[in-house]
Amino acid sequence: MKKSIAGAALASAMLLALTGCSTGTPESDGTVELTFWHGYTEADGDVLNALVDEFNESQDEIEITPVVKPWATLIDTVLPALTSGTGPQLLAMPPEQIPVYASKGALLPLDDWYAEPESGSDTLNAEAVATGTVSGEKFGVPLSFTPLTMFYNTALFDAAGATVPTTWDEWVATAKTLTVDSNGDGTPEQYGLALQDNATVGNGVWPSLLKSGGGDVVTADGEVVVDSPENIATLQYWADAVQNDKISPTGLTGADADGLFNSGKAAMTLGGPWLATASEAAGIDWGIATIPAGPDGVKASALAVDMSVTSQASDEELAAAETFFTWFYQPENMVTWSLGSGWPPLTTDVTPDQVAENPVVAALTEQSQYGVALLPGVIPSTDILTELDTAVQKSLAGGDPAELLGTAQEEMTATLAD
Known part of the structure; x- marks a missing residue:
């Protein structure tokens, strides 16, 4: 089961006592x-x-001071800082950390702000909101939410007369067309697809494919369902395509896949907006498209960051943070944030046309409707994704998907029960 945050109120009280209570x-x-x-x-x-x-x-009642720390440093130091009373009132962090800190009573719930009609929360992408939700209680507001997307090499597509695929079957067929083994030695010089299967924790490739195939990894109520018939069928489908048709090498990390694409040795890959910059620097003519639809449509796991209010905040400071949230989500600020950061807007009232000067942001804005939260509310989410990674990599290398997902089911269930 998903780890409960029961007792968080007591933990929060203890933490506040340690901090001297702001x-x-x-x-x-x-x-x-x-x-x-x-x-x-x-x-x-x-x-x-x-x-x-x-x-x-814009006003003279609230003053916010940003402090920039590398993500790893921030995550390592924020809880000790809160315990000593020297931490922040406002905190940004990857959403997999939110259930961890919520369970320790280190975050304040934000449900009242979400329920306020004038907050602007009704315009937020619902799946982005889900990234900060733990056991039905909201502890975060979205700061970035970027669905996984497909990049393709337009020059290679044009040379082969290929069109951008929109379904899995089209995707595999196109990848076969774009895979070139000119000397017939079984190792293509050009792959149709660079499909990551190694060290993919957090990039959302396989949760996206499993969800698009009609399955899931962990349900909203914390049940592990990774060995479902739908997931077995999805993993078998892609294992067959990789093993039989050689459309992608195996053992690819995210960096490996980026490298193949940026060297012109792979016609398609999955990634985020950073890939556009790297591809341009490498002289690759690229296009961007929605991940092709599986049997259950398009489900693109999103990379995300949320903002939370820590237990160090007083009532006045909580209210001040909520005032900032409402201001931040105004359409003009969303446009500024998106164009400056490269992330799509977080609200549904900003259209692709409003961010058209950045084609990647405009494309991702349109694709945001397909974004899904990655294991929201699951405390050991990295451990869960590592188990999935192991099953996927071994399956693509020739292992039995049913057996490997069965093992993953047992390991994930044990992990969540700890």
């Missing part, structure tokens, strides 16, 4: 001050900090 007393000039830790260190960090500055200048 009183929420405003500064002498009446301004409520918040510290905001986040891990965006590139252009996305610049635009986020600029938006925070703009928010500060």
